[in-house]
Each structure stands twice: as C-alpha cells, then as structure tokens.
Amino acid sequence: MNAKLLFSAAALALATAMPAAAQDAGSWSISLGIATVDPKTDNGNLAGANATIDSSTRPTITGEYFVYKNVGIELLAAVPFEHNVSLNGTEAASTKVLPPTLSLQYHFANSSAFTPFVGVGVNYTVFYDSDSPLGDIDIENSWGLAGHLGVDYAFDENWAIRLDARWIGIESDVTLNGADIGKVEVDPLVYGVSVVYNF
Numbered sequence: 001m002n003a004k005l006l007f008s009a010a011a012l013a014l015a016t017a018m019p020a021a022a023q024d025a026g027s028w029s030i031s032l033g034i035a036t037v038d039p040k041t042d043n044g045n046l047a048g049a050n051a052t053i054d055s056s057t058r059p060t061i062t063g064e065y066f067v068y069k070n071v072g073i074e075l076l077a078a079v080p081f082e083h084n085v086s087l088n089g090t091e092a093a094s095t096k097v098l099p100p101t102l103s104l105q106y107h108f109a110n111s112s113a114f115t116p117f118v119g120v121g122v123n124y125t126v127f128y129d130s131d132s133p134l135g136d137i138d139i140e141n142s143w144g145l146a147g148h149l150g151v152d153y154a155f156d157e158n159w160a161i162r163l164d165a166r167w168i169g170i171e172s173d174v175t176l177n178g179a180d181i182g183k184v185e186v187d188p189l190v191y192g193v194s195v196v197y198n199f
Helices: 003-016
Strands: 028-038 044-046 049-053 056-068 071-078 081-087 090-098 101-107 114-131 137-139 142-154 159-168 171-176 179-185 189-198
Touching: 049 179, 056 081, 056 189, 101 142, 114 137, 114 159, 142 171
Parallel strands: none
Antiparallel strands: 028 056, 028 189, 044 049, 044 179, 049 081, 056 071, 071 101, 081 090, 090 114, 101 114, 114 142, 137 171, 142 159, 159 189, 171 179
C-alpha cells in the first residue's frame, strides 16, 4: 500500500471514528434551534363540531444536565407557539401556547460522530391569550406524558447538530362564555433541528 493510499485510509478512519461530545456525569449541554408543533389530525369535538388545530413553528432552547454517564435530565422551552382552531373547517379561535417539557434521556455511546438518544418525560402546556369571535373562550392548561428521540452529529468535542422528534400528550377542557363545550385533543408530534453546545 503506497503512502497516499495509507494516508487516505487513515483520514477516513479518523473521520468515521470521531468521538462524540463528552457526556459524563456533571456535564451540561444547551441547544438553540427551531421546532414545528404538528397536532394530530382529529382534535376532538367542540360544541358539536369537529375541531382541527394548525401547526406552528418557533425557536426553541434546551438545557440538559448529565446525572450519570450518558444519562441526562433535559428541560425544553420555546418562544410561544401560536395555533388557530377551526370548527368544521371554519376558523373559530386562536391561542398562544407554552409547552415546557422535562425529560429523562439516555444517549447511546459509540465511537462515531453520531449519537442517538431516547427520552421520556412530563409536559405542562400553558394556553393563554385565547381569542374567539364566538365569545369568551378559555382553554385549560394541560399535564401530559412526552416521548423524545433524536440523534446528534458531533463536529468536535463541544459542538453538534441535532435532529429530533417528540410526541406530547396534550388534552384540555374548553369553555365558551363560561359553559363547557368539550375537550380539545392536540397530542402533537414536534419536529426540531438545533445546534448543541456541550460543556
């Protein structure tokens, strides 16, 4: 094997074996990115009409603290998402949403630049500034379970890019002019891309 071929093989081996960012106990990571909240297609029945909720895309931030090697506790926060609610295809309300989510996550250690991870957690969704031409509408805040999976691609020991997806259980009672009109079922998938800094 000549020197050029040997050098090329060594470079390829180093590139594919790039170590992932350190995820030892006591380390942290933060990420800044953008995410789309995509509610499921059937969002319940309100006042006898079929409800549908549109998608919303906003900036997000996460912080994760590693309590054990490869095991972290992550908090997701975001700029408020804004959703429109339609009844039988006619727009009937709008609302702003904050969905902070706390997750316990496991990052699969390997020798490549790719580090997949999975997580489970709890979500608390806050609905506010809800508005409707039909009257005074109120959407109750919601507690629910959340699932998370994704992969990080490390550029070096500190920086990575992340692709991830979450499922969040969100179901809320809705009142109009003080009267109960049903339950809205959001249960969205949340797709995101972000830049991660590990330290």
